[in-house]
Amino acid sequence: MMETIALGFSTLFEPSVLAFLILGVFCGLIVGSIPGLNENIAFAVFIPFSFSLAPTYALALMVGVYCAAAVGGAMPAVMIKVPGTASAVLTAIDGNAMVRQGKVNIALRIAIWSSVFGGLSSAMVLLFFAPLLADAALRFGYVENFALCVLGLAAVVGMLEKNILKGILSAAFGLLIATVGLSLVTGFPRFTFGISDLYEGVPFVPLLIGLFGIAAALELAEEVFLERRQSKEISELPRISGSLIPSLAMVKRLLPTWCSSALIGNVVGVLPGAGMLMAIYIAYNQASTRYRRKYQNQPGEVPWGEGTPEGIAAPEAANNAVVASSMVPLLSLGIPGNSVSALFIGALMIHGMVPGPLLFIDHPDIAWMLMVSFVAANIVMGPIAIFVAKYVSGMVYRLPKQVMVPTIALLCLTGAYADGNSLFNIGVALVAGLVGYLFHKVGIPHAPIILALVLGQKLEDSLTNSLDISGGNWLVFLDPKEHPISLVLMIVSFIFVLLPVVKYLSREIKQRKTCRSGPCDLKDFPQG
Amino acid sequence: MSILIKADLWLGIIVSGVGLWAYLQSRGFDEYSGTYPQFLSFLHILIGVGIILKALRKTADEASSIRQLFEEMRGPLVVALLLVGWGVLLQFEVGYLLSSMLVMPPILYALGYRGTRRIVFGSVSIVFVIFLLFYVIFDVPLPLHNAVEQLFG
Numbered sequence: 001m002m003e004t005i006a007l008g009f010s011t012l013f014e015p016s017v018l019a020f021l022i023l024g025v026f027c028g029l030i031v032g033s034i035p036g037l038n039e040n041i042a043f044a045v046f047i048p049f050s051f052s053l054a055p056t057y058a059l060a061l062m063v064g065v066y067c068a069a070a071v072g073g074a075m076p077a078v079m080i081k082v083p084g085t086a087s088a089v090l091t092a093i094d095g096n097a098m099v100r101q102g103k104v105n106i107a108l109r110i111a112i113w114s115s116v117f118g119g120l121s122s123a124m125v126l127l128f129f130a131p132l133l134a135d136a137a138l139r140f141g142y143v144e145n146f147a148l149c150v151l152g153l154a155a156v157v158g159m160l161e162k163n164i165l166k167g168i169l170s171a172a173f174g175l176l177i178a179t180v181g182l183s184l185v186t187g188f189p190r191f192t193f194g195i196s197d198l199y200e201g202v203p204f205v206p207l208l209i210g211l212f213g214i215a216a217a218l219e220l221a222e223e224v225f226l227e228r229r230q231s232k233e234i235s236e237l238p239r240i241s242g243s244l245i246p247s248l249a250m251v252k253r254l255l256p257t258w259c260s261s262a263l264i265g266n267v268v269g270v271l272p273g274a275g276m277l278m279a280i281y282i283a284y285n286q287a288s289t290r291y292r293r294k295y296q297n298q299p300g301e302v303p304w305g306e307g308t309p310e311g312i313a314a315p316e317a318a319n320n321a322v323v324a325s326s327m328v329p330l331l332s333l334g335i336p337g338n339s340v341s342a343l344f345i346g347a348l349m350i351h352g353m354v355p356g357p358l359l360f361i362d363h364p365d366i367a368w369m370l371m372v373s374f375v376a377a378n379i380v381m382g383p384i385a386i387f388v389a390k391y392v393s394g395m396v397y398r399l400p401k402q403v404m405v406p407t408i409a410l411l412c413l414t415g416a417y418a419d420g421n422s423l424f425n426i427g428v429a430l431v432a433g434l435v436g437y438l439f440h441k442v443g444i445p446h447a448p449i450i451l452a453l454v455l456g457q458k459l460e461d462s463l464t465n466s467l468d469i470s471g472g473n474w475l476v477f478l479d480p481k482e483h484p485i486s487l488v489l490m491i492v493s494f495i496f497v498l499l500p501v502v503k504y505l506s507r508e509i510k511q512r513k514t515c516r517s518g519p520c521d522l523k524d525f526p527q528g
Numbered sequence: 529m530s531i532l533i534k535a536d537l538w539l540g541i542i543v544s545g546v547g548l549w550a551y552l553q554s555r556g557f558d559e560y561s562g563t564y565p566q567f568l569s570f571l572h573i574l575i576g577v578g579i580i581l582k583a584l585r586k587t588a589d590e591a592s593s594i595r596q597l598f599e600e601m602r603g604p605l606v607v608a609l610l611l612v613g614w615g616v617l618l619q620f621e622v623g624y625l626l627s628s629m630l631v632m633p634p635i636l637y638a639l640g641y642r643g644t645r646r647i648v649f650g651s652v653s654i655v656f657v658i659f660l661l662f663y664v665i666f667d668v669p670l671p672l673h674n675a676v677e678q679l680f681g
Contacts, residue, residue, distance in 0.1 A: 407654050463564075
């Protein structure tokens with residue numbers, strides 16, 4: 001095995017191949033840091049170019065872009081609360097809260113180095129455990145996929161503490177939107193109103209851009225109007241100055257979060273179709289439990305979601321851990337782990353290569369170069385990300401807020417159009433932006449709706465097929481003999497859902513007991 | 529505070545209404561395609577009722593007022609309306625550059641950006657940077673006005 005790894009490195013260390021990898025990392029960071037652009041759009045643009053490039057150059061470039069886009073996405077998420085990519089949705093919560101406390105350097109430092117850790121871990125997984133993990137993922141059928149979707153949604157509900165009902169509403173709304181389009185079973189058009197653009201469902205990228213990008217622009221506009229009304233000087237966005245190198249204390253504190261989140265990211269990444277979003281939600285939830293137990297009651301620590309280091313580290317380590325591990329099923333079995341790795345198939349096929357076990361036999365240099373590229377890309381990513389954060393992305397965020405609002409809005413709307421070159425997408429992004437802003441105003445969290453949108457179709461499809469196969473037996477998901485993985489996933493999901501309910505009930509009981517024993521003020525108790 | 533001024537009460541009514549509408553719509557689907565959306569619609573109605581009941585339980589101090597929400601949202605809604613106007617101009621084939629140039633100045637003005645030169649420079653910079661990024665670098669075929677399209681070949 002070491003010989004084949006050495007073969008990969010010798011192909012990669014050709015100066016021009018390495019230069020394309022570094023160029024890819026740089027481009028990925030820029031693409032990721034521009035709200036509205038993501039690795040899918042970047043790949044769609046790069047694929048035609050790869051015709052004219054040697055396969056090693058093209059693949060090195062694509063690996064660089066893929067690895068760095070998620071890190072780039074964290075930069076606007078932290079700085080202006082607009083996730084550059086979908087995988088930075090949760091980073092925006094604690095990251096931006098930390099920036100508002102004046103800790104911009106710490107927030108970016110945590111985001112960058114958590115990403116590097118997650119990315120390196122998944123590169124190692126790809127390199128050493130690819131065949132083993134791919135074999136386990138192959139055992140997932142409809143029943144297990146349904147249980148996996150339930151786990152993803154349960155993890156989101158488990159995160160909600162302030163208002164469980166509104167969180168469930170957000171998830172249910174996402175699931176309802178996911179039903180728009182032709183029915184998977186019979187092809188019957190559902191909620192399409194005769195609009196052919198809706199036959200394949202509500203376009204996801206514009207919806208995401210609207211819910212996060214446009215809504216964020218409107219939130220920023222509200223801030224500007226409020227500051228004007230209070231006759232305050234419009235505050236500038238924070239500036240990045242000082243070192244972005246991690247301190248030993250930071251590494252020591254975040255290491256357990258990095259390890260657990262990277263593990264979650266790797267396991268989720270290797271499952272076809274699960275994707276980055278599911279990984280970040282599970283990792284974020286897991287990190288919140290640990291933070292509340294270990295740090296929240298200590299002096300100087302803030303409540304979860306209001307600028308905690310773990311709140312940035314967990315999603316960033318998890319989303320980057322998905323990157324290389326999502327290539328495991330693609331390289332071992334020819335099954336893409338997500339939409340981006342599916343685009344790799346296109347790039348490989350352009351050069352006459354078929355992903356799967358045969359790739360290791362027919363083109364071992366390419367197969368191993370591809371795998372070691374992930375290691376190299378993650379190593380060079382840290383320093384390049386610091387450069388981009390300090391000297392390139394920073395320039396964009398130095399604009400006054402009044403200029404930022406139309407810039408973000410126009411970038412997002414143009415990005416929505418770019419995904420399919422359709423004016424219909426602009427309409428979707430605008431409607432989603434307004435809905436997202438209204439949701440923000442009435443306290444409905446955005447996170448569950450996105451996960452529900454991602455999982456909606458898969459949930460319905462796997463549920464229908466599971467029930468068809470089992471003859472309508474709902475207990476099939478809890479069958480310890482036939483589907484032990486599903487049983488475990490369902491039990492974990494049940495625990496996730498039960499936790500906030502138990503917490504809510506215990507708070508209520510405590511409140512009633514205190515009220516019985518003397519005068520009480522309802523404001524003293526958190527509302528569930 | 530009147531009951532009707534509670535924002536969550538209206539949210540509950542809207543959610544229940546959406547659920548009811550979706551339920552009635554999904555009754556028109558065939559049996560296999562309709563069951564799952566019907567279940568989700570029913571869930572919306574339940575959640576809506578839950579939110580209404582919770583809003584009724586809240587005291588006047590705890591509940592957020594619908595009037596205050598509208599007051600806060602007034603400015604952003606003006607920006608949103610201008611963005612919708614931009615989308616409408618695109619639908620009427622005015623072209624990306626011209627419609628963006630028409631909409632950016634009023635947005636900047638609404639946000640309190642003052643000075644004719646600053647507004648014009650700001651609008652032109654924003655539109656051209658984004659245009660160059662998407663049209664030239666990323667090769668996205670943005671919808672252009674016929675005259676502009678001929679200019680760019």
